Amino acid sequence: MTEQSRKLIVLVAIWAALLFAPYWMAPLGGYTALATRVLVLGLAAMSLNFLLGFTGVLSFGHAAWFGLGAYGAGMSLKYLAASTPLAVICGILLGGLCGAILGALLVRRRGVYFAMVTIAFGQVFYYIAFQWSSVTGGDDGLRGFARAPIDLGVLKLDILSNAEVFYYFVLFCFALAVGAMGFILRSPFGRTMIAIRENERRSRFLGIPIERHIWIAFSLSCFFMGFAGALYALVNNFADPRGLHYSQSGDFVMMAVMGGMRSFWGPLLGAFIFVVLQDYLSSITVNWMSFVGLLFVLVVLFFPRGLLGFFQRSKA
Amino acid sequence: MNVLEIKNVTKRFGNLVAVRDVSLNVAKGELCAIIGPNGAGKTTFFNLISGFFPPTSGTIAFDGQDITRLATHQRVVRGMARTFQITEIFPELTVFENVRIAAEVASGYRLRPWVNRAEAAKVQQHVEDTLKLVALENKAGRLVGELSHGDQRAAEIAMALALKPHLLLLDEPTAGMGDQETYQITQLIRKLHRDSSYTIVLIEHDMRVVFNLADRVCVLDQGRMLAMGTPKEIAANEAVQAAYLGNAA
Numbered sequence: 001m002t003e004q005s006r007k008l009i010v011l012v013a014i015w016a017a018l019l020f021a022p023y024w025m026a027p028l029g030g031y032t033a034l035a036t037r038v039l040v041l042g043l044a045a046m047s048l049n050f051l052l053g054f055t056g057v058l059s060f061g062h063a064a065w066f067g068l069g070a071y072g073a074g075m076s077l078k079y080l081a082a083s084t085p086l087a088v089i090c091g092i093l094l095g096g097l098c099g100a101i102l103g104a105l106l107v108r109r110r111g112v113y114f115a116m117v118t119i120a121f122g123q124v125f126y127y128i129a130f131q132w133s134s135v136t137g138g139d140d141g142l143r144g145f146a147r148a149p150i151d152l153g154v155l156k157l158d159i160l161s162n163a164e165v166f167y168y169f170v171l172f173c174f175a176l177a178v179g180a181m182g183f184i185l186r187s188p189f190g191r192t193m194i195a196i197r198e199n200e201r202r203s204r205f206l207g208i209p210i211e212r213h214i215w216i217a218f219s220l221s222c223f224f225m226g227f228a229g230a231l232y233a234l235v236n237n238f239a240d241p242r243g244l245h246y247s248q249s250g251d252f253v254m255m256a257v258m259g260g261m262r263s264f265w266g267p268l269l270g271a272f273i274f275v276v277l278q279d280y281l282s283s284i285t286v287n288w289m290s291f292v293g294l295l296f297v298l299v300v301l302f303f304p305r306g307l308l309g310f311f312q313r314s315k316a
Numbered sequence: 317m318n319v320l321e322i323k324n325v326t327k328r329f330g331n332l333v334a335v336r337d338v339s340l341n342v343a344k345g346e347l348c349a350i351i352g353p354n355g356a357g358k359t360t361f362f363n364l365i366s367g368f369f370p371p372t373s374g375t376i377a378f379d380g381q382d383i384t385r386l387a388t389h390q391r392v393v394r395g396m397a398r399t400f401q402i403t404e405i406f407p408e409l410t411v412f413e414n415v416r417i418a419a420e421v422a423s424g425y426r427l428r429p430w431v432n433r434a435e436a437a438k439v440q441q442h443v444e445d446t447l448k449l450v451a452l453e454n455k456a457g458r459l460v461g462e463l464s465h466g467d468q469r470a471a472e473i474a475m476a477l478a479l480k481p482h483l484l485l486l487d488e489p490t491a492g493m494g495d496q497e498t499y500q501i502t503q504l505i506r507k508l509h510r511d512s513s514y515t516i517v518l519i520e521h522d523m524r525v526v527f528n529l530a531d532r533v534c535v536l537d538q539g540r541m542l543a544m545g546t547p548k549e550i551a552a553n554e555a556v557q558a559a560y561l562g563n564a565a
Contacts, residue, residue: 183429183430188426188427188431191420192421195406195417198407199405201404205366205388205397205404206392206418206421207422209387209389210389
């Protein structure tokens with residue numbers, strides 16, 4: 001079997017699993033809304049990994065753009081109009097534009113300094129959401145909005161009350177975002193991202209203006225993150241200031257590393273494990289995070305390339 | 317016509333003067349070797365040319381234009397390519413992918429979200445031609461990190477060549493190589509110089525390589541230009557012998 005046909009089979013298997021998730025998750029003790037959460041958090045982890053795994057830049061404040069996406073969508077639904085597409089667009093723009101503007105200040109920092117500054121910026125947005133109660137709802141979060149059914153003219157999608165329909169709506173959004181990511185990574189620009197990850201000095205001396213390319217990659221990642229955040233607000237009909245907190249950023253990094261940050265689909269697997277474990281363990285113990293943390297430590301120790309990275313290597 | 321004109325360049329790091337008032341012109345098609353004892357300022361001088369940092373004083377002109385304050389990537393776009401003393405490559409990518417990144421940047425595609433078929437075919441052809449030039453065409457699919465030291469050097473040179481440079485800067489191309497590999501790289505540089513008429517400036521420790529290849533040799537010592545001339549003149553120069561052998565000679 002050639003490398004190419006193997007990749008194709010894996011790709012078909014992943015999409016088939018996603019397409020039929022509402023049907024196979026239920027018999028295994030899951031439910032459709034759980035699958036939707038996996039998709040949304042998976043998209044967020046993949047957006048982070050677009051930067052972390054493919055440009056080699058660790059942002060530890062990416063929850064900020066996720067949370068801003070959620071608030072953008074929520075406030076659009078609450079204050080502007082009861083339109084789901086408009087809410088998604090507002091979320092993408094709020095998360096993406098804030099990320100792009102602050103990203104311009106970040107790109108000269110490297111390594112741990114970059115990570116520290118991203119945490120700081122992320123916390124700024126967390127405290128804004130936390131304190132500005134009249135607009136954001138403060139500590140209680142933004143409430144009083146709900147995703148609106150989508151009217152396609154011939155067909156009305158009841159994404160509010162029908163969980164399956166909503167899952168497929170989210171899957172459609174997920175496919176758009178992930179398709180765009182894959183497309184970018186296969187482009188000449190995507191290859192310069194990988195070049196920067198592999199060897200920054202060499203890239204510079206190949207004529208790549210490193211800072212500008214990192215900024216573009218960072219901004220794209222923020223737009224994808226805003227997209228995921230907007231969908232998250234639709235999932236919960238609620239936007240939570242803790243969605244911007246650095247501990248949320250840490251969760252995303254954990255999902256990406258656990259699943260495998262060098263592989264495109266790894267973070268989705270990481271998000272799946274994280275969300276399912278959280279759902280299952282949190283009904284048993286409040287200390288569910290210790291078990292997730294233990295698993296994370298084991299994965300990092302024994303599969304430093306993440307779970308998917310490990311499988312890919314053992315096949316090769 | 318001079319490809320490179322360096323006038324009275326000085327570089328200080330605090331109290332240390334790494335390069336002191338050095339001038340050098342490199343003519344089109346010339347192969348100029350820079351030699352000197354350890355700590356003579358050779359690599360600093362190279363870093364000044366390639367834009368790693370700007371000089372404290374003095375000017376550098378490339379193809380008749382002042383580039384003294386230009387950033388690295390702007391110099392590369394104007395046709396300057398370099399390799400490093402310690403090989404700088406993309407170890408987890410294949411030889412082909414390594415060179416393709418350089419070829420795409422050189423074609424001005426670095427910000428492109430896609431390339432059409434004709435453009436991709438052109439890049440492919442360019443990469444294949446470059447790999448043939450450095451005799452790596454049979455290893456195109458191998459990961460660069462898995463190649464021998466000599467082949468990694470050749471891959472790094474291929475990346476520089478894929479940029480279609482007017483000036484090739486090679487920092488100790490034979491560093492850490494055995495006799496066989498040194499011979500192969502020397503042959504490659506000779507071929508690039510004689511057959512493809514590249515303008516080359518190189519730093520080298522191996523005197524056999526220098527006297528074999530260079531049209532002109534520059535000797536740096538304690539940041540100053542000690543001597544400049546044909547390999548024969550340099551071999552006969554007493555000041556150079558003193559610098560290399562110590563004052564006992």
